[in-house]
Amino acid sequence: MNTMKTKLYLVILLVVGLSTYLSANPVNGLLERIDKGASKKFVIELNKGTDDFFELDQKGSKVVVRGNNYVNIATGINWYLKYYAGIQLSWNGMQASLPQVLPAVPQKERHETSLSLRYDFNYCTYSYTMAFWDWERWEKEIDWMALHGINLPLAVVGADVVWYNVLTKLGYTKDEINEFIAGPAFQGWWLMNNLEGWGGPNPDSWYKQRETLQKQILKRMREYGIRPVLPGYSGMVPHNAKERLGLNVSDPGLWCGYRRPAFLQPTDPRFNEIADLYYKEMSRLYGKADFYSMDPFHEGGNVAGVDLNAAGQAIWGAMKKANPKAVWVAQAWQANPRQKMIENLPAGDLIVLDLFAESRPQWGDPESTWYRKEGFGKHDWLYCMLLNYGGNVGLHGKMKHVIDEFYKAKTSSFGKTMKGVGMTMEGSENNPVMFELLCELPWRPARFDKDEWLKNYTVARYGKADKAVQDVWLLLSNTIYNCPAKNTQQGTHESVFCGRPDYDVYQVSSWSEMEPYYKPEDIIRAAGIMLSAADRFKGNNNFEYDLIDIVRQAVAEKGRLVYPIMIDAYKAGEKELFAASSQRFLDLILLQDKLLAARPEFKVGTWIEKARNLGTTPEEKDLYEWNARVQVTTWGNRVAADEGGLRDYAHKEWNGLLRDFYYNRWKVWIDRQKAQLNGAPVKAIDFYAIEEPWTKQTNPYSSQAEGDVIEVAKEVYAKITE
Numbered sequence: 001m002n003t004m005k006t007k008l009y010l011v012i013l014l015v016v017g018l019s020t021y022l023s024a025n026p027v028n029g030l031l032e033r034i035d036k037g038a039s040k041k042f043v044i045e046l047n048k049g050t051d052d053f054f055e056l057d058q059k060g061s062k063v064v065v066r067g068n069n070y071v072n073i074a075t076g077i078n079w080y081l082k083y084y085a086g087i088q089l090s091w092n093g094m095q096a097s098l099p100q101v102l103p104a105v106p107q108k109e110r111h112e113t114s115l116s117l118r119y120d121f122n123y124c125t126y127s128y129t130m131a132f133w134d135w136e137r138w139e140k141e142i143d144w145m146a147l148h149g150i151n152l153p154l155a156v157v158g159a160d161v162v163w164y165n166v167l168t169k170l171g172y173t174k175d176e177i178n179e180f181i182a183g184p185a186f187q188g189w190w191l192m193n194n195l196e197g198w199g200g201p202n203p204d205s206w207y208k209q210r211e212t213l214q215k216q217i218l219k220r221m222r223e224y225g226i227r228p229v230l231p232g233y234s235g236m237v238p239h240n241a242k243e244r245l246g247l248n249v250s251d252p253g254l255w256c257g258y259r260r261p262a263f264l265q266p267t268d269p270r271f272n273e274i275a276d277l278y279y280k281e282m283s284r285l286y287g288k289a290d291f292y293s294m295d296p297f298h299e300g301g302n303v304a305g306v307d308l309n310a311a312g313q314a315i316w317g318a319m320k321k322a323n324p325k326a327v328w329v330a331q332a333w334q335a336n337p338r339q340k341m342i343e344n345l346p347a348g349d350l351i352v353l354d355l356f357a358e359s360r361p362q363w364g365d366p367e368s369t370w371y372r373k374e375g376f377g378k379h380d381w382l383y384c385m386l387l388n389y390g391g392n393v394g395l396h397g398k399m400k401h402v403i404d405e406f407y408k409a410k411t412s413s414f415g416k417t418m419k420g421v422g423m424t425m426e427g428s429e430n431n432p433v434m435f436e437l438l439c440e441l442p443w444r445p446a447r448f449d450k451d452e453w454l455k456n457y458t459v460a461r462y463g464k465a466d467k468a469v470q471d472v473w474l475l476l477s478n479t480i481y482n483c484p485a486k487n488t489q490q491g492t493h494e495s496v497f498c499g500r501p502d503y504d505v506y507q508v509s510s511w512s513e514m515e516p517y518y519k520p521e522d523i524i525r526a527a528g529i530m531l532s533a534a535d536r537f538k539g540n541n542n543f544e545y546d547l548i549d550i551v552r553q554a555v556a557e558k559g560r561l562v563y564p565i566m567i568d569a570y571k572a573g574e575k576e577l578f579a580a581s582s583q584r585f586l587d588l589i590l591l592q593d594k595l596l597a598a599r600p601e602f603k604v605g606t607w608i609e610k611a612r613n614l615g616t617t618p619e620e621k622d623l624y625e626w627n628a629r630v631q632v633t634t635w636g637n638r639v640a641a642d643e644g645g646l647r648d649y650a651h652k653e654w655n656g657l658l659r660d661f662y663y664n665r666w667k668v669w670i671d672r673q674k675a676q677l678n679g680a681p682v683k684a685i686d687f688y689a690i691e692e693p694w695t696k697q698t699n700p701y702s703s704q705a706e707g708d709v710i711e712v713a714k715e716v717y718a719k720i721t722e
Contacts, residue, residue, distance in 0.1 A: 026223045027065075027073050030143050034089065035098045042102075044073055053112035054443075056080050058105045069225045074146035075443070079111070082460035088436070089147060091429045092601055093541045094140045115442040119229075119353060119382050119422030120145055121154040122331075123295075127188035127631070128391035128427040128650055130157075132610035132624065135216050142220045148439040152420070154293060154329075155221065155228035156191055158214030161207050162281045167238070169277060170245060178202060180238045180261070184611070185627035192298040193236045195258035198636065199627050205616045211285060218286055229329050232292030232319050233278040235264045235271070235311065245270075252301035257636065257644030263296060263306065266314030275318035283322065291351070292319050293329045298336060312341035316349060331355050331424070332362045332376070347378040355424045356386040357409070358402050359488050364414040365405075369488060375414045383409050384422035385438050387491065390509060390650040391427025391632075393602070394492025395523070395553045397434040397481040400450045405485075407447045426491075427650075429601065433457060433473075433481070450477060461542045468533040469543075472550070475526045479518040480553070489513045495556040496563050497589050497662050498651040500687050501669030503567055510645035520557035524721065527554035531717055534710045544709040548599045551713045552653060555592040558720045559585060566670075575677050582670045588720065589663045595716040596655035597706040604656035605701030607632070622698055629695040633661060638688050647691070656701040661694050 025046075031038040043059050045066040054076030057064035063080060067073035081087040084103045087096045133141070145153060160181045167177045182190035183199020184206070190196065221228050239262050241247045247270060249262035264271055294315055297303050319326050328350045330337040342350055354363050354376075361368045363383070364375030375381070383406055387397060409418055421442055423435060436457065454473050459465050480493070494508035507514040527550045537543035562585050569577035596602035611628035615621030632650050634641040641647035668690060676682055 026070050026146075026220075027077065030074060030146060031077070033139075033143060034095055038098050041098060042077070046070070046073065051112060052114075052116050053110060054079070055111075056084075056105045056109040061101055063102050063105055069151075071146050071149060071151045071224055071226060074143075074224070075149040076111075078147035079443075080105070083456065086459055086463040088461045088542060089144065090432050090542060090545075091140070091144060092545060094143060111443040113442040115418070115420040117152050117351070117382060117420030118149045118439070118442060119152045119154075119329075119384065119420065119424070120150040122355070122386070122424045122426050123154070123156065123188040123192050124390075124426035125188075125428055126154075126156050127185055129429055131185045131187075131631075132607075132614055132628065134610075134613070135213060137610075138213065138217050139220065142217065142224070142226070145226065146224050148435070149442065150423075150439075151226050152229060152291065152422075153221070153226060155214070155217060156187075156231050156293075157217055158210040158286065159191060159231045159282075160187060160202070161211045161214075162278065162285060164207055165281050165285075166274070166277050169281075170274070172238070172244070175201070176238075176244075183627045184614070184624055185631040189255070189258075190261075191231055192295055193234065193252065193261050193263070193301065194255040194298060196239060196261050198258060198640075199630070203617075203620050203623070205620065206614075209614065214286055227290055229291040229293050230282060230286065230289040232294045232315070232326075232328070233275040234294035234296040234315055235266070236261045236296070237264045237274070238262065250302070250305050252297060252303075255299065255301075255644075256646050257640040260301060263301075263311075266307065266310040271314055272318060272321075275314075276321070279318065279322035288323045288326075290323065290325055291327050291329050292322075293331075294319075295331050295333075295336060296341075297338065298331070299334060303338065308338050308340035309344055312338075312345060316345050320349070327351055329353065332381070334370070342379060343377065345379070348380070350379045351419065352376045352379055352381040353384050353422050353424060354381055355384050357383050358385045358387070358398050358405060361405065361409070363409055363418070364412065365409070367486075376417065378417070380417050380419045381414075382420045382422040383418060384424040385434065386424050386426070387434055388425040388427045388430055389491035389512075391430075392492050392494060392509075392651060393430060393552070393653040394495065394556070395431065395476065395480045395549065396483065396492035397431060398483045398485070398487075399434070399437065399454075399477050399481045401483075401485050402434070402437060403441070403447065403450060406441050432461075461546075462537060462540055466533055466536065468529050469537075472526050472530045472533075475522060475529070476550075479522045479526075482518070484517050487515055487517060489515060493518075494651070495653050496559050497556060497592065497658065497666070498648060498653065500648060501666050501685075503570075505563065508651050509649045511649075520560050523550075523557045524554045527551045527717060528721070531710075531714060534713065538710055545599060545601065547713050548595060548602065548709060551717055552592060552595060552602065555588055555595065555716065555720055556653065559588045559592075562588065570673050570677065573677065575674075578673065578677060582673070586663060586666060586670065589658050589666065591716050591719055592653065593655050593658040593663070594707075595712055596653065596658070598709045598712045600703050600705050602654055603701065603703055604632070604652070604654040605703040607652075607654070608701055609703045625698055626695060629697070632657065633695055634688065634691050638692075641688055641691075647688070661691070664694075665690060 027044050028039040043062045043064040047066055049068045052072055054072045055066040065073050065076040067076055164177055178201030179197045186199040239259055241262050242249050248265040248268040252260040252263055331353050333355045360370040362370050362372045454477055455470050458469050458473055490512050496505050499505040499508040530547055530550050566581040566585050569581050600606045608625055608628050611624040612621040615624050632652050635646035635649050
């Protein structure tokens with residue numbers, strides 16, 4: 001009995017000791033999540049100081065990683081894993097089997113940067129990608145951020161709880177509050193003052209979940225030393241605040257058919273009272289932050305009758321009262337931030353995110369279509385890459401241009417106020433090569449060669465060098481990842497499969513601004529080369545994900561080549577040719593659907609399953625599924641979808657969605673064209689009436705991978721090239 005007690009005591013001591021060891025140093029916990037036992041293979045040395053650096057070194061059989069804070073140490077670990085161990089951790093693969101003895105660091109390697117701020121996320125990311133994430137997924141994301149040097153992420157989960165409590169204190173009823181707060185898949189635009197209520201009303205359990213989740217997120221971020229950017233008070237109030245509370249408000253107008261919230265005039269005597277209520281509730285729930293994000297009048301908000309200088313002073317003043325050390329974070333997008341709103345703010349109290357710096361920089365580049373002669377003046381700013389709009393699926397980037405523009409900005413006269421970089425994508429979990437590239441920029445002191453970097457990238461991503469794979473990425477980097485400098489298109493070259501059928505479909509979303517800049521045939525050829533290496537990488541997670549993604553792009557390119565044949569055949573009255581080409585087009589959609597079933601990342605079932613899992617009752621599950629389905633299709637009601645232009649903005653090349661939504665839409669249109677060729681009268685199609693029923697369904701979609709990745713990819717590729 002005494003022996004058993006002794007053993008139990010020792011086990012308890014061991015568990016407590018391990019727990020203390022891991023919690024005292026968050027990097028050890030990170031290493032254990034990557035691979036159990038990994039923390040014993042590294043020596044972590046924290047050398048506190050003001051200069052950001054990490055060092056790689058060797059001590060016996062262990063790899064030493066030094067840094068001045070835990071985020072930089074984690075960045076060093078990631079650098080080591082990629083460039084010494086051939087291990088690249090990605091969103092869909094945050095675990096790896098490390099060698100028993102790690103590859104040695106032959107001589108000390110040091111990286112340092114003066115760019116101390118590395119930002120992550122867009123409000124839209126929280127809706128297009130993260131709307132239904134649970135703590136398990138968030139834990140991986142925070143680890144990913146630390147490994148990639150991110151120390152300044154937007155953190156808006158649970159902001160709805162703050163608003164719920166503030167409005168309750170102002171006398172709003174539960175029903176009134178739920179008419180104001182948007183549903184799970186649309187909160188990004190509610191927080192940017194674009195709309196109210198759409199996607200709701202949210203159940204009580206939603207708010208409880210959000211509060212718990214945000215506290216978990218912030219706790220882990222703060223353990224790493226990551227400083228969250230919380231949503232601050234920007235003057236937003238419900239549209240009926242004038243009637244309901246007697247407030248002096250302005251009407252910012254409509255956004256894509258949706259009524260915007262009202263803007264509380266800074267001259268209203270209750271501005272400070274409501275702002276104080278907001279910050280006290282935010283601090284009570286989530287603690288104070290050193291950074292707050294505010295973007296009033298985002299994306300075309302009407303500023304008529306608003307004293308912008310007074311508004312800027314009121315917003316800034318309320319933030320500084322809440323935390324005298326706080327800094328305002330603002331998105332540079334279109335006319336925002338308005339010059340008159342920021343020009344009289346003290347230097348050091350504002351950081352501007354140059355949101356689309358890879359295409360429409362506002363930092364002072366005279367070649368930009370959004371040129372600001374003085375840049376952001378005295379205010380600090382971050383060089384950001386937007387890259388993805390709407391969470392759309394597709395290979396895309398300006399690889400060489402992003403490198404060149406970064407160093408151009410850094411060495412320009414505006415470089416003295418450039419404090420870092422940012423990832424400001426609307427949707428995440430795509431194009432990993434571009435995010436890896438951007439995150440390395442601060443740690444590389446001089447301009448570097450894109451091709452040489454890519455060769456090293458392929459070794460890190462797939463674990464070994466391979467000539468065919470390197471050829472694929474060089475080809476992609478000079479074609480689809482070489483979007484021209486002056487091109488301002490919103491993200492990927494959109495797939496014609498996802499467009500509402502017509503005689504001149506090119507772009508899918510209303511504001512894409514797509515222009516042809518590469519040959520579809522080159523992408524089809526790249527997919528073939530990638531397939532030639534596939535058997536050598538069987539079971540390699542990163543390779544198999546990229547293989548499906550590249551072959552998916554090839555199928556989409558084939559569709560773009562077949563589409564004009566179908567249209568020309570119709571216009572020429574060639575019935576047989578139209579029948580054959582339209583059938584080929586429809587078959588390609590089904591081929592892509594089959595291909596994408598091989599990976600869960602490309603399945604609508606994965607998206608819907610995450611949504612339903614958050615519900616605690618059948619009714620809640622159905623509400624969240626409806627949110628998920630609407631967002632990726634019609635986006636809104638009939639007015640917002642058609643007149644507001646939002647339909648298909650968040651379109652996805654996903655298994656299940658291709659088969660049951662896009663295929664069906666094209667089939668209806670093609671059948672109508674066949675009838676017209678046979679003399680039926682020309683009649684317009686009400687597409688919204690076809691699309692809306694799918695958003696209301698709850699038929700199940702699997703999230704499980706189907707078929708062998710390599711065999712399915714080979715089969716599909718053979719059929720598109722026969």
